[in-house]
Amino acid sequence: MKASNVLLGIIGGLAAGAILGILYAPEKGSETRKKISKKSGDIKDNLKESFNDLLSNVEDKYNNLASKGSKMVDDASDNLEKMNKELKR
Secondary structure: OOHHHHHHHHHHHHHHHHHHHHHOOOOOHHHHHHHHHHHHHHHHHHHHHHHHHHHHHHHHHHHHHHHHHHHHHHHHHHHHHHHHHHHHO
């Protein structure tokens, strides 16, 4: 199971629990709506942060792989040049 799926599941579970807790609280409707609105904003911010972290992680891994691939191509090119020089001797 991917870490991102687990993270989204945890965030979703926390969000559902918070909303259910607010809905069943014995308060006025206007207060409950304010709490739901605040919690929704908090959840949205958490999801944005989690997505940005995931995106940053993927970007870092892509850059790392691209760098390794570029190095491998450069090394192969150098080896071919060396082999070509040795064959011309």
